[in-house]
Amino acid sequence: MKRMMIPFLAAALAAGALFAQQLSTTPTPRDANWVKRVERDAAQARKGGWEVVFIGDSITDFWQNRGKAEWQKYFAPFKALNLGISSDLTEHVLWRLDNGQLENNQPKLFVVMIGTNNNGHRPADKESTADTVAGIKAILDRLAQKAPDSKVLLHAIFPRGATPQDERRLRNEAVNAEIQKFADNKRVFWMNINDKLLQPDGTLSKEVMPDLLHPNAKGYAIWAEAILPFLQKSVMTSVTPDHRMDQAWWKQRFEQKLALAKQGGWELVFLGDSITHGWEGAGKQVWAEHFGAYKALNLGYGGDRTEHVLWRLHNGELDGYQPKLLILMIGTNNTGHRPAAQETPQDTADGIRAILDLIAKKSPSTKVLLLGIFPRSAKPADAPRARNSRVNELIKAYADGTRVIYMDLGPQMLETDGTLTPEMMPDLLHPKEKGYRIWAQAVLPVIKETLGK
Template identity: 35%
Template sequence: MVGGPQVDPGAASTGEISGKRAYHVIRLFHRSMEKRNLNMLRPNIMALAVFVAMATIVQVERAEAQPTGKNPAITPQPRIVEWWFARQAEKIAEMTKGDIDLLMVGDSITNNFDSVGAPVWKKSFEPRKAINLGFGGDRTNHVLWRLDHLPKLKKAPRGAVVLIGTNNICWGSDKPKDAAVGVQAIARKLGELYPEMKILVLGVFPRRRKLDHPHRKQIIELNSYLPGLLKNLENVKFLDIGPKFLDEKGFLSKEMMPDTTHPSEKGHEIWAEAIEAELDKMLGK
């Protein structure tokens, strides 16, 4: 588990380990909410924190008990770090307000619509009543956990855009096929939550400048599995806009992605323009 609490190797029982984990998760969640001053949730802070803690314990210990052959990309897992729970608390607060038509689901690449891509978000996504569910560093298993621990909207969103998987293979140890199955699991989960919602799954964006970099090759392989994995899921469409970030020779443009991973403001503009027609179809505009 990434960033998980340290457990005494000499702990006498699973119950003792669970107690330590529960305390750690409750403390993180409580501090996160207090720091963000989420007054609307304050009466339920401890109840919500306890619920999240116990759900975390069950899922973590269940995952730890799985055979080594289990695909980690489809096993929901939280990240036990304070900022991550703080952002989850913020998203819970946003969703309790309702009136959301579009879910933007992903990792830091989507998360960056809150920073470098903010002008693009304001222009292209705010009018579409979107919520940014991008969390920096997340893998597919983290997104699955987050979706399990968000309130269900009374009025179903019309659409969702999913961009996830780069961290599974570039910073994790998942094989491209396993990561692709994780993306499929997220699309399926969203469909279960909101059966009428249209879901646009984007191919993982290219990273690293040169074509022969291992990360580029892994991403190409991951994306190659997605059309087949998604084709039988209702209301799900796959779209690969990655080539729009490349120059005529296939090199990743520094103008689009200065660090060869995260889009610049210009890159966010290209992204928004590339999916605009699909968003109009999804949202009925």
């Protein structure tokens, strides 16, 4: 009899564990009023155009009251949507995501924090750490399925209870220890700001969370200040200066170019990415023939985007001298390295605008020849080409005819039917010598007029 009971009990325990996990991972609605709230939020989500979407429970929901002023103060520059609903568990979030809240809603970034109610509403024998972790993983999987180009900032569940020994705090921390493993730092990123909310001894003050669960205005300010840099870098990427100093070749090139810049006396500067960098490769002979007589500096770096150019200019590449003419082309890596959900044509154009503004600030006497981004891909309808063309439509408006001049060389590099051939760009992106000759001949009249020789 005892031998029969052991497998029976084991099976019962396993069934109980499976049932608990099914609760946390099975999309489940709540009452009728809750469904109406979901429908209202889904209608907002369907409007589209959101850059940041917060998903969670009451702690997220209460940005709309206790944290309202902080939301306005910190997140006004973003198109931010709040999809938090008080008392939700993971299964409720899953139901919402399956019922309209992700329709036409692929933001640049989701900010996700969920799970405290799984632990708070169910005892440990009804909801294990593994159950809550499985529910959160199911949410991440749903986001990956329905919004594959969106990034996710996954938050550690906030602390609760007065002391580190609080049972629910310990359960939340056990979940946090597991869900942080879901971050791949490519699409899913992890952030734990709990230390910022706690006292040095680990206690939770009512001055931050009056009920030891929900932040007040002070708590929301702490939260907002902690995530703001990440939001700026993730959502306003093209205009937020960033470097690539972790790449040895890039660091070495920056140091070399900075040393050259400090020599001063440069009258002509080319600024950009690999296509500009290529004047030292496929365009080397053309450079020598046409620009050798000028004091000319090449500040092109393979793989750079607008944010990298901004960082370089902020860190000395245009300090100590004021060239008469700067030829700028940048942006093909903004559109080429990021999906459309992460980088709109307006984002890229904004990055270029920021570069122009910084040049004007650092070197106000410098004339800028702004080049349209060169065509890429074989056919006019190809997505990378179309995205670059849309950027060009936007940035040509930045020309004022005096300090900033716009020039689009793209048509000269294309066949009459608009196709781009390997004879012009072997990889349909980077010109060979023939392309650099077209470029040089097109800009030489502006160079001669501006430099007076």
